[in-house]
Amino acid sequence: MADFAETLAQGYTFAGPSLTLGAPLRDGEVATSTLVRIPLGMMNRHGLIAGATGTGKTKTLQLLTDQLSAAGVPVFCADLKGDLSGLSRPGVDHPKIHARSTAIGVPFVPTPCPVEFFSLTGVTGHQLRATVSAFGPLLLSRVMGLNDTQQSVLAMVFKYCDDQGLLLLDLSDLRQVLVYLSDEGAGQLAEYGGLAKSTVGVILRKVVELEQQGADQFFGEPEFDVDDLLRVMPDGRGVVSVLELTDVQERPALFSTFMMWLLASLWRELPEVGDPDKPKLVFFFDEAHLLFDGASDAFVGQIEQVIRLIRSKGVGVFFVTQTPKDVPADVLGQLGSRVQHALRAYTPDDEKALKATANTFPKSEFYDVPKALTSLGTGEALVTVLSPKGRPTPVVATLLVPPTSQMTPIPDADLVAAFRSSPLFATYAQPVDRESAREVLQRRMEEAMARDDAETSGSEPGPKARSRQRRKAEPDLGDQVGKMLNSPMAKTLGRELIRGLFGVLGLSTSRRRRR
Ligand SMILES: Nc1ncnc2c1ncn2[C@@H]1O[C@H](COP(=O)(O)OP(=O)(O)OP(=O)(O)O)[C@@H](O)[C@H]1O
Ligand SMILES: [Mg+2]
Numbered sequence: 237m238a239d240f241a242e243t244l245a246q247g248y249t250f251a252g253p254s255l256t257l258g259a260p261l262r263d264g265e266v267a268t269s270t271l272v273r274i275p276l277g278m279m280n281r282h283g284l285i286a287g288a289t290g291t292g293k294t295k296t297l298q299l300l301t302d303q304l305s306a307a308g309v310p311v312f313c314a315d316l317k318g319d320l321s322g323l324s325r326p327g328v329d330h331p332k333i334h335a336r337s338t339a340i341g342v343p344f345v346p347t348p349c350p351v352e353f354f355s356l357t358g359v360t361g362h363q364l365r366a367t368v369s370a371f372g373p374l375l376l377s378r379v380m381g382l383n384d385t386q387q388s389v390l391a392m393v394f395k396y397c398d399d400q401g402l403l404l405l406d407l408s409d410l411r412q413v414l415v416y417l418s419d420e421g422a423g424q425l426a427e428y429g430g431l432a433k434s435t436v437g438v439i440l441r442k443v444v445e446l447e448q449q450g451a452d453q454f455f456g457e458p459e460f461d462v463d464d465l466l467r468v469m470p471d472g473r474g475v476v477s478v479l480e481l482t483d484v485q486e487r488p489a490l491f492s493t494f495m496m497w498l499l500a501s502l503w504r505e506l507p508e509v510g511d512p513d514k515p516k517l518v519f520f521f522d523e524a525h526l527l528f529d530g531a532s533d534a535f536v537g538q539i540e541q542v543i544r545l546i547r548s549k550g551v552g553v554f555f556v557t558q559t560p561k562d563v564p565a566d567v568l569g570q571l572g573s574r575v576q577h578a579l580r581a582y583t584p585d586d587e588k589a590l591k592a593t594a595n596t597f598p599k600s601e602f603y604d605v606p607k608a609l610t611s612l613g614t615g616e617a618l619v620t621v622l623s624p625k626g627r628p629t630p631v632v633a634t635l636l637v638p639p640t641s642q643m644t645p646i647p648d649a650d651l652v653a654a655f656r657s658s659p660l661f662a663t664y665a666q667p668v669d670r671e672s673a674r675e676v677l678q679r680r681m682e683e684a685m686a687r688d689d690a691e692t693s694g695s696e697p698g699p700k701a702r703s704r705q706r707r708k709a710e711p712d713l714g715d716q717v718g719k720m721l722n723s724p725m726a727k728t729l730g731r732e733l734i735r736g737l738f739g740v741l742g743l744s745t746s747r748r749r750r751r
Contacts, residue, residue: 287577322642324351372739406456516550525562578612
């Protein structure tokens, strides 16, 4: 049998910068002075942080975030339960923390991260927004829970708007287009495979529902500029963007698709970098099962592709979830680093899940993997990562270092004060409502109604039609459409309208305005 200390020393000694996970454990004791580390350059090879509730997954996310930021790598993480705001404060020394650090042999140096808070409601962070058009039909279908037929109809509606240069900025634009297509503009659908009017009606109802649930806030402008996730402080630390989701916890389809939109947008906007020395961004997807629950095969297929392709843009994605089974096999197969916290094995189903998890680990000479998985303590995990050469390192039970930022959340008032005093506040606080599909179509319909009225009452327009015409006043519809088609945005639309993964449109209007 190979020597444990020697195997670990060989497996975990890398040249170049790395992140420290902790110290190797055997039979509950720190067994060798070799530290368990992840090469920084391998952080874009994606990863999994898994384990039962309360075993330390979020703290693992936090300790990695602390060290990534310190190494100059920006981080994005979603905060579902409101326990990540402490990232913005230095950690607090405590006898338990002290004992842990001493056992590992890494001094505890309390250090805050530069944090920027975002939210989907604008209450607990900068308002994240996407235009309906850029969000695309596939993600929107997922948010609205559309079936395959409805989804393909929605895709056609988007195609129609793209072709017509109709800007879908917010949900009211989409609603107006659907109203138009199920009435006045129904004839226009013939070219699009004759979309069923009834399906358009169903989608319309779903859009109205979505608006009523308050989701209209995160569709519109100013659209979020993904460059804001890639910031590095003047002192070289990577900015940590925390998406506060406690206020939309009950809308998993919404925030998980929103995060996919961010990833797909990053993929579209970032240049290829191959295998950089360190990632451009590391993206933590907490409660990742919510992304996959009930998702169609097509949707999961797109996720697989985003994950596969975004690596060469220098973005690492870490999924955080209870068991590896929550993540589809094709995605799981792409995850280079594994931090597997304890699993429980109370029921036959638990047993099965445990076996399945154990089977996803490389063979170990030193551990009985299923047994190790059930006997790990809090803040301990079975680890295997990729060496700088891309080979899996030996499986090792690890006593994880404590996060150097604060483990408890900061008071709500402090969080709100922090994001309101940030320079980004001015950029995203106020929604902008500019000329888009709603205004154009409203006029188009009004004009048609006025025409109808005029026809039914002979050559003289009736009083109703006259009043409508008065309201419409000067701007002629032809002019309006022409103006819109000639606007810089529409010109860009006309020229470069290419939908990428998830049908996400690769133009960030806010970017063009600001940069
Ligand atoms: N690396 C660590 N250093 C110090 N303490 C830790 C560490 N990891 C976990 N703990 C302790 O364990 C507790 C639970 O950890 P954590 O909140 O990360 O669990 P979790 O797996 O994310 O739980 P949940 O499934 O409920 O989200 C922490 O509050 C902390 O006291
Ligand atoms: Mg957690």
